[in-house]
Amino acid sequence: MRITADREVCCSAGQCALIAPDLFDQSDEDGSVVLLDAQPDTGRLDVLREVVSRCPTGAIRVEEDPGV
Amino acid sequence: MSYHGGTTGWLITRHAEAKELLTHKSFSARQEGIISPVPTELGYAGPADPGAFAKTDDPIHSRYRKLVTGFFTVRRTRQFAPMIERIVHEQLDDLEKAGPGADLVEVFTESVPSRVMCEMIGVPESERKTLQRHVETLGRLSCTVPEALAAVSGMSGFLSRFVPVRMDDPRDDLLGDLIRGGQLDEQELMGMTATLITGAFDTTGNMLAMGVFTLLEHPDQLAKLREDPELMGTAVEELLRFLTISHLGASRWALEDVEFAGQSIKKGEVVTVALPAVNRDPERYDNPDQLDIGRTDHGHLALGHGVHQCLGQHLARTILRVGYEALFDRFPTLRLAVPGDEVPMRDDFVHYGPRSLPVTWDD
Ligand code: HEM
Ligand code: SF4
Numbered sequence: 013m014r015i016t017a018d019r020e021v022c023c024s025a026g027q028c029a030l031i032a033p034d035l036f037d038q039s040d041e042d043g044s045v046v047l048l049d050a051q052p053d054t055g056r057l058d059v060l061r062e063v064v065s066r067c068p069t070g071a072i073r074v075e076e077d078p079g080v
Numbered sequence: 081m082s083y084h085g086g087t088t089g090w091l092i093t094r095h096a097e098a099k100e101l102l103t104h105k106s107f108s109a110r111q112e113g114i115i116s117p118v119p120t121e122l123g124y125a126g127p128a129d130p131g132a133f134a135k136t137d138d139p140i141h142s143r144y145r146k147l148v149t150g151f152f153t154v155r156r157t158r159q160f161a162p163m164i165e166r167i168v169h170e171q172l173d174d175l176e177k178a179g180p181g182a183d184l185v186e187v188f189t190e191s192v193p194s195r196v197m198c199e200m201i202g203v204p205e206s207e208r209k210t211l212q213r214h215v216e217t218l219g220r221l222s223c224t225v226p227e228a229l230a231a232v233s234g235m236s237g238f239l240s241r242f243v244p245v246r247m248d249d250p251r252d253d254l255l256g257d258l259i260r261g262g263q264l265d266e267q268e269l270m271g272m273t274a275t276l277i278t279g280a281f282d283t284t285g286n287m288l289a290m291g292v293f294t295l296l297e298h299p300d301q302l303a304k305l306r307e308d309p310e311l312m313g314t315a316v317e318e319l320l321r322f323l324t325i326s327h328l329g330a331s332r333w334a335l336e337d338v339e340f341a342g343q344s345i346k347k348g349e350v351v352t353v354a355l356p357a358v359n360r361d362p363e364r365y366d367n368p369d370q371l372d373i374g375r376t377d378h379g380h381l382a383l384g385h386g387v388h389q390c391l392g393q394h395l396a397r398t399i400l401r402v403g404y405e406a407l408f409d410r411f412p413t414l415r416l417a418v419p420g421d422e423v424p425m426r427d428d429f430v431h432y433g434p435r436s437l438p439v440t441w442d443d
Contacts, residue, residue: 023142023387024149026394033154040156043149066379068389070103 013054014075017045022071028063032056036063036072045071083115089350090343091117093357095364095381097341101351102330102386106338109388111135113333117352120221131264131271134279138387144272145391147263151200151254157394160200164399167195168406176410181417184437185289188407193284193399201273202246202253207238215281222428235277239270276392283325284396286426286433288403291319293434294371295404297420301373306408315373316400321380322371324356325432330384355381413442 015035017028024043028036035056037046052060060074083089092098101107111128114135128135133144150156175187190212198208217223217231243255243266250256255273258264264272295302305311331352334345345351359380360368366377383390390396408414416423417438424435 023145023389024153025389026152026154029154030394038149038153038155040150040153042146043153044146062379068103068385069387 013051013057013060013077015047015050015052015060016073016075017047018071018073019044021069023069025068027066027068028072031063031066032059035060083117083350087115087349088346089115089117089352090345092341092351092353093361094341095358095361098353098355098358098381099385101332101340101353102381102384102388104332104338104340106335106340107332107351108137108335109135109141109332110137113348113350114331115333115350116221117328117331117350118221120223129267129271129274131268131273132275133272134275134388141387144268145387147258147261148254148272148276149391151257152391152393152395154394157398160196160395161398161402163199164192164196164402165406167199168192168399168402171195172406172410179440180443181438181440184292184439185285185434186436189289189292189403189437190282190285192288192403193396194281196395196399197277197280200254201276202251202255203242203277207242210234211238211277212281215278218278219282219430220426220428221430235274236270239273243269243273279390280392280395282429282431282433284392284399286325286429286431287320287323287396288400289437290323290325290433291316291400291404292407292414292439293416293420293423293437294319294323295408296414296416296439298371301371302408305373309405311373312401312405314376314378316397316404317378317380318371318373318375319400320382321359321365321375321378323432324359324380324382326355326382326384326430327432328430329353329355329358330388353381355384411441414439415441 022044024038026038028045029038035049035052037048039046064072064074081089081091092101112126131144133141171188171191175182178187194208194212214231214234217227246255247259247266250259258269305315329352331350333350334347336347338345359382362368383393417440423437426433426435
């Protein structure tokens with residue numbers, strides 16, 4: 013599983029950092045998303061689904077099977 | 081449906097469609113196209129002032145917003161918690177002195193958010209109450225044109241005195257940071273400051289007051305919260321959802337003819353998301369009309385959605401959490417001093433809440 017976060021579309025609403033502070037932070041400069049862990053273990057999938065549905069801009073994507 | 085002034089407009093009450101609209105590229109938040117869904121003389125002609133980014137679209141919107149979001153991140157707002165705690169306790173000291181028996185709105189809920197925001201921007205305390213009155217006037221739908229003009233000129237009078245002084249001598253605060261950043265001229269700094277003041281003052285104050293009123297009227301939920309203070313996080317979210325004080329919702333207008341939710345919306349028509357209805361959409365929530373502070377499935381839109389989602393949301397959450405905690409902790413016998421249905425409500429305001437909240441407690 014692999015997370016990507018697009019800092020261009022991110023509006024710095026911080027849903028991600030609120031829901032999963034161990035995976036996401038926000039930059040001090042403009043508040044945009046900072047990925048702390050791009051490949052968390054699959055047990056976090058429910059939390060990530062919540063983040064994806066709550067992110068107001070669709071900046072966060074989760075690839076469940078990167079096809080390594 | 082027909083909007084104020086007879087134009088055609090639309091109302092969204094479904095949660096899923098609300099999220100779609102607020103992220104849809106064919107709809108604009110620009111001030112010049114917004115028409116109020118309810119009758120009011122309050123209306124703004126023309127585009128938003130420079131820096132007033134809430135009523136603009138990207139890329140102008142994001143350019144401004146990104147300059148301040150660093151102050152409103154989850155982590156940063158947690159760092160403001162000690163300042164918020166100090167202000168909350170100072171206001172509760174005043175409450176203690178004023179009673180038993182006082183108007184909670186006057187002594188507590190109205191003062192805390194405005195003091196917090198003033199401290200962040202560096203607005204002197206001597207100006208705060210006047211600014212608060214102006215913000216209140218501009219949020220009152222029954223406000224007349226002369227009243228609105230007086231409030232607007234009061235606000236801009238303050239800003240044109242305050243901002244240039246700080247540009248000469250920037251302090252160590254939000255405004256100082258924006259000034260030192262060097263990306264904004266005087267007009268933009270004024271627009272930005274006005275946006276932060278109007279965004280923060282009465283929203284959070286009303287939410288604080290409505291939350292206390294609601295918990296006092298739902299003693300079982302309050303007891304549950306007292307028993308398990310860990311529930312405060314979900315309680316704040318549930319109160320935001322259940323109360324959704326932004327009664328007028330969020331409005332956008334179509335930039336082009338567009339098919340949306342099975343309807344043909346014409347260029348220029350306004351669509352309003354009825355946030356209170358959306359947050360009680362039975363397709364989205366089980367028992368939507370029930371207050372359940374343990375509810376974990378939120379995803380509510382009380383703070384909006386899309387790129388305009390509330391900038392101050394984490395600050396608001398911290399103020400609400402700290403405010404409710406300290407109030408119920410220091411005043412364990414807090415109760416309404418009048419029957420609930422006699423509490424005067426602000427029916428004619430953009431943000432709903434009690435006009436005054438008479439409470440009392442045992443000494
Ligand atoms: C509980 C209290 C609050 C509520 C219910 C609330 C509600 C909202 C809502 C619904 C929106 C979206 C409007 C739209 O999409 O048209 C919004 C935007 C905004 N809010 Fe709040 N708000 C609260 C507290 C605050 C605070 C404390 C601030 C302080 C900075 C603030 C500043 C803003 C700003 C600047 C915007 C515009 C953001 C943008 O356009 O990018 N709000 N708020
Ligand atoms: S939730 Fe989405 S928009 Fe908000 S900070 Fe995270 S990535 Fe950015």
